[in-house]
Amino acid sequence: NAGVTQTPKFRVLKTGQSMTLLCAQDMNHEYMYWYRQDPGMGLRLIHYSVGEGTTAKGEVPDGYNVSRLKKQNFLLGLESAAPSQTSVYFCASSPPGQGVRGYTFGSGTRLTVV
Amino acid sequence: RKEVEQDPGPFNVPEGATVAFNCTYSNSASQSFFWYRQDCRKEPKLLMSVYSSGNEDGRFTAQLNRASQYISLLIRDSKLSDSATYLCVVPKTSYDKVIFGPGTSLSVIP
Numbered sequence: 001n002a003g004v005t006q007t008p009k010f011r012v013l014k015t016g017q018s019m020t021l022l023c024a025q026d027m028n029h030e031y032m033y034w035y036r037q038d039p040g041m042g043l044r045l046i047h048y049s050v051g052e053g054t055t056a057k058g059e060v061p062d063g064y065n066v067s068r069l070k071k072q073n074f075l076l077g078l079e080s081a082a083p084s085q086t087s088v089y090f091c092a093s094s095p096p097g098q099g100v101r102g103y104t105f106g107s108g109t110r111l112t113v114v
Numbered sequence: 115r116k117e118v119e120q121d122p123g124p125f126n127v128p129e130g131a132t133v134a135f136n137c138t139y140s141n142s143a144s145q146s147f148f149w150y151r152q153d154c155r156k157e158p159k160l161l162m163s164v165y166s167s168g169n170e171d172g173r174f175t176a177q178l179n180r181a182s183q184y185i186s187l188l189i190r191d192s193k194l195s196d197s198a199t200y201l202c203v204v205p206k207t208s209y210d211k212v213i214f215g216p217g218t219s220l221s222v223i224p
Binding site: 108 | 203
C-alpha cells in the first residue's frame with residue numbers, strides 16, 4: 001500500500017524559480033494538507049483541502065498556491081521561490097471527522113532555495 | 115506565551131531509564147490532544163491520544179492536566195528504538211485545525 005506519496009523528495013531551487021510539489025494518496029481520503037517544518041518550530045499548516053475542487057488557507061499561506069483538481073492529488077506551488085521557503089514540506093491526508101488522529105503523512109520533500 | 119511549548123531537549127537517557135516530557139498549551143478550550151513521534155528525517159506518526167482520564171499503552175503513559183494546561187508523556191524502561199523527537203499536538207479551533215509543538219528530542223544511550 002502506497003499511502004501518501006510526495007514527489008520530489010529533494011530539490012534545490014534558485015531564488016525566483018518556480019516549482020510544484022505533488023502529493024498523491026490512494027486511500028480515498030477527503031481531506032488533504034500541506035505543512036512545512038522548520039528547525040525549532042512545529043509543523044505549520046500552509047493550505048488544506050476538504051474535498052476535490054476546494055482549498056483553504058492555513059497558518060502560513062503567503063508565497064504558496066495549491067490546487068486539488070482530483071481527489072487523490074494535492075499540488076503545492078511556489079511561484080517565485082525565496083530563501084525563506086527553504087524547509088521540509090509534508091503532505092498529509094485524512095478521512096473526514098478524524099482530524100489529526102486520522103492523519104497519514106507523506107515522507108516529505110526537502111527543499112533548499114539558494 | 116506561545117500557543118504550544120515543549121522543552122526541546124535533547125534528553126539523553128540510558129537504556130532502561132524512565133523519562134517524562136511536558137507540553138504546555140495556552141488555549142484552555144482545547145479538548146483533544148495527541149503525541150506524535152518523528153524519527154530523524156522521517157515523517158511524524160501518531161503515538162497516542164491523550165484522554166482526560168489518562169492513557170496508557172505498554173511502556174507509554176500520557177496524562178492531561180487541564181488546571182495547569184499541560185500534557186505529559188512518560189516512557190518507562192526506555193529502549194534504543196525510542197530515540198526520536200516527540201511532538202505534542204493541540205487542537206486549535208476544531209478537530210481539523212491543530213497546532214504541532216516544536217518537539218522534544220530523546221536519545222536513549224546504550
